[in-house]
Amino acid sequence: MRGKLTLAVGALLGTLTAGLLLGAPTSAAPAAFTHPGVLLGTRQLDFIRSKVDSGAAPWKGAYDAMMASSYASLSRTPKPRATVECGPYSHPNHGCTDEREDALAAYTLSLAWYVTRDSKYADKAIQIMDAWSGTIKDHTDSNAPLQSGWAASTWPRAAEIIRYTYKGWPKDRVDRFATMLRTVYLPKVINGSHNNGNWELTMMEAAVGISVFTEDKSSYDKAIGTYRARVPAYIYLKSDGALPRTTPGSGLNTRDKVIKYWQGQSTFVNGLTQETCRDFTHTGYGLSAISHIAETSRLQGQDLYPEVGDRLRQALDFQATYELGAVPPSWLCGGSVTRGLGPVTEVGYNALHNRMGYAMPGTQKLTEQQRPAGSDNLFVAWETLTHADNPN
Template sequence: MKQLFLIVVCTLGLGHCVMGQSPVFAHPGLLHSAADLQRMKAAVAARRSPIYEGYKVFENSPFSKWAYQPKGPLAMVGRNPTVGQTDYDSDANAAYQNAVMWAMTGDQRYAQTAIRIVDAWSNTLQSITGKDAILMAGLGPFKMVNAAEILRYTNAGWSTAAVTRTEQHFLKVIYPVLAEFAPFANGNWDDAALKTVMAIGIFCNDREIFEKAVRYYVDGWGNGSLTHYIINDYGQVQETGRDQAHTQLGIGMLAECCEMAWHQGLDLYGYADNRLLKGFEYTAKYNLGDNDIAYTPMLDRTGKYAHSKPSELARGNLRAVYEQVYNHYVHRRGLAAPFTQAAADKLRPEGPGLPGADHPGYGTLFFSIDPVQVGNSGDVNATAIPAGLVLAAVPSASRLTWVGLHGVASYVIKRATQRKGPYVTIGTSENTTFYDSTAKKGTIYYYTVSGVQTAPSLPVAMAAGGLPLQWQNTGGTAQYDGSTFKVEAGGTFTDTAAAGFNYTYRPLAKRDELVMQVLPQPSSQFTTVGIMIRADTSFAAFMLYPGKTKEIEAPGWKLQLFQRLPVPVTGQQLLQAPAVTYGRLTGTYWIKVTRAGTTIRGFGSYDGITWNQIASLQWPAGKPSQIGVAAASNIDNTTTVRFRLP
């Protein structure tokens, strides 16, 4: 449900404004708004410190020269093995920095250089390959999208046809690599995907993609979502025990998401009681040499990375990520950030975001705000709508939370029983949480949130109580949104069916069939998930199982029968591409279990159409039984599994 708004887009190159329609986004609206670019331009012209000093560092970069000679384009780039990574990242840096130079100087030569680079790659690049393809697609392309956003909305002379080709390039070549994020890895992978998905959503005016990114930021199941990456109120980061380079990379990319969201009217910076600031303060304090930090030994969401103390690796090597966060929390919001401020002071003027295209860098130029001029810093967005809606079943209610709009103090909550409505107002809230205690258990409801004078958010849905009627859950949590089940499971699963795994089930009929589509990717690389039939202590389960290999990063995934029955039955199928690549469940996989009288059969499929029988067995007639989805993390943490029952 897309709303169209009439907005004003200021074209800095010619110094006038044009009118146009936009589907709820402000443009330019990635790292830099129109007001931001104008603020930088005015400060440089007036040689105002510290922005002018930041500009001189930026101007002297070889990537900021209109005479830059492109390294590409290439039809394929990749990472691990490396194919053209340095060439792409260099060109992405140059496209972005030339676009910024154009916006600040009005010199058409910068615009022409940036356009030439963006057009060349969008016309040529066809595939992104390698075990680390997500990092390849999430880092350099973020700068390419930012370059395109500036060029498109500053009257740079970029043709409509070229803009359309670039949109399709981002949607068809870059986005598919990032669409499921990276829950199998350390959190900085997730965050590289997250920021570029968000940027593509804004540039392509695709509210669904943008919303997907915001919801993953606040409620994602991988290491990179906000509260999984900054794991507690002390500010400890998931990668603090790994090394300080990746820790700063990850929190820096979360901050970039916040700045884009801010330009769309959303206070993502303030989410979870300013959790991002806590992560920056903790990290800056440690990297400035202070050992007085609390640390909780932790196992990450994948089950692969356990750390018992903060890492000394790369400690003290401050990355160019602090000016942005310091200026937001201190100058925009008036909060204290002493360690972030000290790190920013030490780096000022910030230089490039090394290595490669990891960060935008140059924060002194890009983000320095005079507290007296905060009102002119691009904070106002009349097209903003709430985002990041999350539903959870709590005792006697459905709890709805969302990312609020900065400057909005009251929200209206509406509900419907169909996605398209009609929506009826069920309450208001003075904060970003609402409890609905009037929903009928088992009924699927759709919710929207709006500011008092804003359009409604995209809807979010859940069955009241969490699950449809006849379905139950033990050993964890489970909820259904009308399309997808999402379960949070701990425990273990072996052929003894040890207690503790998650089971979401309904009664088993004499003639029955259950088909599940396992969606990519579970957060634990040790997850077991599949269809189980159970009665008392007897069970038969057709489960996706990560068999052990010599490489912890690449388990041998298989569909395997587990059972506790009088007569042993065996059967398994090794999974291959497209369901599994590099040992990761990167594609969907289907499991089907049927019952006809006393015969149980289990099947696997790569497409839900062509089925391969794994095994069959006999099940006692007349015995009350259940059928459902079993899941276990098999680690000392929980796992998130998503699936559909077509």
């Protein structure tokens, strides 16, 4: 009941403020930013470390899996480029995979540093971040905004942990890294996208993380405003009416256009997403970014879960049902779905089920079945380790 009441009140408040959100974004930035504060805060990190040190499940197994991955390798050679060129589905792929994987490696190594307190992991993370901040100047081709979103969702997580828990990152290199985020990545993501929803949500995750690291209140406010308008346009609830919501400037001003944008789906039910009938993999990207932004904003003093939580828990359970093998009815995606949700449920499940008390049986089963959650090799990594049953 506690979870249902909180989510219901949050949903109502979200509806009442929608008019404001769709215009100028309201103030969301804290008076002072909390650090580390992108996806993970100090109390969460301390919880992870204590569980790994005690050998407790599932954290120790998740940690061991992380340390056995190539992302934790101390022999990794970063591969920075001045220009990363990424076309549709990363074709061409000129530095796209290298950039994403180096960012994931820096994040992995920062977690390894925090758990072990072994400086060699922090120093390796710094080496990777310095290599890129001293080289990259731009992203080009059609996937530049999404590529920027993927990489810049991950870089600030690593940088926040290293900058605020390790003394070995020289200030001039920290400043250079902040300049990279501000001048190379932020311009590509901050203005959003009318592409599929996972694009804009991932781009806003990047913008929020960049804004925390650089303490940019203006861009933080803008990114959160875009997020609060996009989430209701990405996940459908019956309370939205006969058709899903849309975002300003989308051009989705007729029923036919909305249905086409929703991958041809014309029957709308709680938890359906704009990309469900495309495939679950891209849907997972969107749901993951929604969870990540809510986590970061909560660390920064504004808990958005009561506002977005009903949509998120409905979407997680809806997708989980079919990911677990349920046969889709004929009205859903023509009776066929493309599974592959990915390791994206831990963060939302922990927030909504463990912290807010909401029953999520499908999500629970899928989450526990997938443990330990690994990486999607884009911007999701090690979330059983970081968020399983994490009370903080």
